[in-house]
Amino acid sequence: MKEKPQGTDTRIAIPTERGVLSGHFGHCELFTFFDIRDSQIVYKTTIPPPPHEPGGLPRWLSSQGTHVIIAGGMGMRAQQFFNDYGIQVVIGAPSLRPEEVVEQFVAGTLQTGANVCDGGGHGMGADGCGRSGHPGGGGRGPGRRLGSG
Numbered sequence: 001m002k003e004k005p006q007g008t009d010t011r012i013a014i015p016t017e018r019g020v021l022s023g024h025f026g027h028c029e030l031f032t033f034f035d036i037r038d039s040q041i042v043y044k045t046t047i048p049p050p051p052h053e054p055g056g057l058p059r060w061l062s063s064q065g066t067h068v069i070i071a072g073g074m075g076m077r078a079q080q081f082f083n084d085y086g087i088q089v090v091i092g093a094p095s096l097r098p099e100e101v102v103e104q105f106v107a108g109t110l111q112t113g114a115n116v117c118d119g120g121g122h123g124m125g126a127d128g129c130g131r132s133g134h135p136g137g138g139g140r141g142p143g144r145r146l147g148s149g
Helices: 054-064 076-084 098-108
Strands: 010-017 030-038 042-048 067-068 088-090
Touching: 010 098, 042 098, 054 067, 054 076, 067 098, 076 088
Parallel strands: 010 067, 067 088
Antiparallel strands: 010 030, 030 042
16 A cells, blocks of 8 residues: 555545544644545545634645545534535544444444534634534434445
8 A cells, every 4th residue: 555546436535643543634743545445445644734814724634635524523614624625524433443444334333423523622623522611513323334324
């Protein structure tokens, strides 16, 4: 998985912190990207995100060719920004290794729960989490099989 293959079907982004899915996409160390073809991971890379600003991450992830973002938590405004860029949002994912999250998502077995958030003082930004009086929030639901929504 060294060289990025041409013509991958789907690119999935996972916000990553200390080797596992980050509780809040807007405050992660890295994004781990997976290119999927025929329900198989064909390429993986990690890239540090740009400085955090409202609406910046959805724009940047779109420029990276992202089709799906899987996160633990994300505010409603951020979800709308991703929707505006045509990026599918999956929230409430567990803090597992990114490979496990993607493998489960592609297989249709990813179990999602509440829209979690680290509550780290992100205030009125695009990524308000809806916890502890923060704006935005909401969201839970089952993981979806790749291409089902």
